[in-house]
Amino acid sequence: MGSSSELFKVHTLSEAIDSLKPYVLSFYERVEQIPLEESLGRILTKDIPATCAVPNFRKSTMDGMAVRAADTFGASESMPALLECLGEIRMGEAPTKSLGKGEGILIPTGGMLPEGADSVVMVERLEHFGETLYGVTKAVAPGENLIEIGEDFTEGEVLLSRYTRIRAQEMGLLASLGMNQVAVLPRFKVGILSTGDEIIPPDQKPLPGQSRDINGYTLLGLALACGADARHYGIVKDNLEELRSVLAQMLKENDIVLLSGGSSVGLRDLSAQLISELGEPGLLFHGLALRPGKPTIGGVVDGKLIFGLPGHPASAMVVFEALVRPWIDGSVLKSQVDPLPKGVLSQNLYSGSGREEFVRVKLVPHTEGWQVEPVRGKSGLIRTMVLADAIVHIGLDTEGIEAGKEVSFRLLR
Ligand SMILES: Nc1nc2c(c(=O)[nH]1)N[C@H]1C(S)=C(S)[C@@H](COP(=O)(O)OP(=O)(O)OC[C@H]3O[C@@H](n4cnc5c(N)ncnc54)[C@H](O)[C@@H]3O)O[C@H]1N2
Numbered sequence: 290m291g292s293s294s295e296l297f298k299v300h301t302l303s304e305a306i307d308s309l310k311p312y313v314l315s316f317y318e319r320v321e322q323i324p325l326e327e328s329l330g331r332i333l334t335k336d337i338p339a340t341c342a343v344p345n346f347r348k349s350t351m352d353g354m355a356v357r358a359a360d361t362f363g364a365s366e367s368m369p370a371l372l373e374c375l376g377e378i379r380m381g382e383a384p385t386k387s388l389g390k391g392e393g394i395l396i397p398t399g400g401m402l403p404e405g406a407d408s409v410v411m412v413e414r415l416e417h418f419g420e421t422l423y424g425v426t427k428a429v430a431p432g433e434n435l436i437e438i439g440e441d442f443t444e445g446e447v448l449l450s451r452y453t454r455i456r457a458q459e460m461g462l463l464a465s466l467g468m469n470q471v472a473v474l475p476r477f478k479v480g481i482l483s484t485g486d487e488i489i490p491p492d493q494k495p496l497p498g499q500s501r502d503i504n505g506y507t508l509l510g511l512a513l514a515c516g517a518d519a520r521h522y523g524i525v526k527d528n529l530e531e532l533r534s535v536l537a538q539m540l541k542e543n544d545i546v547l548l549s550g551g552s553s554v555g556l557r558d559l560s561a562q563l564i565s566e567l568g569e570p571g572l573l574f575h576g577l578a579l580r581p582g583k584p585t586i587g588g589v590v591d592g593k594l595i596f597g598l599p600g601h602p603a604s605a606m607v608v609f610e611a612l613v614r615p616w617i618d619g620s621v622l623k624s625q626v627d628p629l630p631k632g633v634l635s636q637n638l639y640s641g642s643g644r645e646e647f648v649r650v651k652l653v654p655h656t657e658g659w660q661v662e663p664v665r666g667k668s669g670l671i672r673t674m675v676l677a678d679a680i681v682h683i684g685l686d687t688e689g690i691e692a693g694k695e696v697s698f699r700l701l702r
C-alpha cells in the first residue's frame with residue numbers, strides 16, 4: 290500500500306504503468322472462444338501459425354492460356370508463336386491433362402495450372418486461328434501471371450503474434466486458415482463514474498456554478514471505441530460513504546474502474562483515500578509528471594485497476610489515451626510500439642515543464658503529407674478535443690519542438 294509520502298510523489302507515465310503491471314497480468318491469461326464473425330477488434334491470446342500453405346495450388350491471375358514460357362519466346366504480333374490447345378480448365382477443379390511442348394490449355398483467373406505449364410498468356414495476347422490452333426503475340430516469362438503454391442504463406446510460418454488486435458484483414462487471414470473459432474481476450478469490463486458536487490446529468494439545466502457531466506460520456510465513448518464492454522454509472526457527489534459503496538459495487542462488476550474529478554490535492558481527495566481503503570495494494574500513484582494530467586491517481590484493488598482521471602474534460606480524455614487505453618488494447622504487453630504516422634509541425638511547441646506533454650493537434654492536408662497544427666485552449670474546454678484530430682507526445686527530456694520539424698501523432702479515433 291502506498292504511504293502518504295509516496296502518494297504525492299510525481300511519477301512518469303511509464304513508471305505509473307509499470308507499478309500497476311504486476312498486479313493485473315492475470316487479465317491477459319483469460320481466454321474466450323468466439324466465432325470468427327464476432328472477432329473484429331478483439332485481441333488474440335495465441336500466436337497463429339499457418340496450418341496449411343495458401344494457395345495450395347498454382348493459381349492463374351489472368352484469363353488466358355496456361356503455357357510453357359519457352360514456347361512463347363520470340364513471339365510478336367507479326368510472328369505469333371503457334372500452340373496446340375488441349376481444351377479448357379474448369380474453375381475449382383484440378384486439371385486432368387498435363388502440358389507438353391508446343392501445347393496450351395485455356396484457363397480462367399483463379400484456375401489451377403496443369404502439370405508442365407509454368408506461366409499464363411493473357412487472353413488479349415492470344416489469337417484463335419481456328420480449331421485447336423492458337424497464336425501467342427507476346428512472350429511470357431516463367432512464373433508470369435500466376436501465384437505459386439505457398440506464395441501467400443507456407444505451412445508453419447507464424448502469421449500473427451499473440452495480443453494482435455484483429456482488424457478486417459486479420460479476419461480474412463484467419464478465414465483462409467479455416468479458423469471459424471478464435472481464442473481472444475475477454476472484452477474488458479470498464480465502469481465509469483463522474484464525481485463532483487457541481488456535476489449534473491445532461492438532461493438537467495445547470496444553475497450558476499453547476500456543469501453538465503461531460504467526462505462520463507467522453508470516457509464511455511473512448512472505452513467503447515477501444516473494444517471494452519463499458520458502462521457509465523452516473524454521478525456521485527463528494528460524499529465519502531456514497532462514493533465508497535458505488536466504488537465497491539463497480540470494482541465487483543468491472544476489470545477497470547474510471548473516476549473523473551476529485552483527483553487533485555484538496556478537499557476532494559476522497560477517491561485517493563478510498564482506493565487504499567477498498568483493498569490491496571490500493572493506491573499506487575497520486576500525481577504524474579504529465580501535462581495535462583498532473584493530478585491523475587491510480588491503483589489496484591484486489592486485482593482490479595482503478596484510475597482517478599482529472600476533472601478537466603480534455604485532460605480526462607488525454608489521460609485515458611495515455612494511461613488507460615494500453616490496458617484495454619493489450620499494448621502494455623507489447624515490447625514494440627506500433628509505428629505512428631508523421632506530419633510537419635506548423636508552429637513552435639514549447640515544453641520544458643519537467644513533465645511529459647500531450648498536445649492536442651489538428652491535421653491539415655499538405656502538399657506532402659500532413660501539417661500538424663496545435664489546438665490552443667485550456668484543458669477545461671471540451672471543444673478543444675472536438676477540434677483536435679490527434680495528439681502529439683513531447684517526451685520528458687524534450688524542451689520543445691521547432692516549427693517545420695517532423696512529429697509523430699496518435700490519431701484520436
Ligand atoms: N492548486 C491547484 N489546483 C489545481 C491543480 C493543482 O495542481 N494545484 N491542478 C489542476 C489541474 S491540472 C486539474 S486537471 C484539475 C483537476 O481537478 P480534479 O480532477 O480534482 O477535478 P475537479 O476539481 O473536481 O474538477 C476540475 C474541473 O473539471 C470539471 N469537471 C469535473 N468532472 C467533470 C465532468 N464529469 N464533466 C465535466 N466537467 C467536469 C469541474 O467542474 C472543474 O471545473 O485541478 C486543477 N486545480
Ligand code: MOO
Pocket residue numbers: 579580581582583584599601604605668669
Ligand atoms: O491535468 Mo490538468 O489536467 O493539466 O488540466
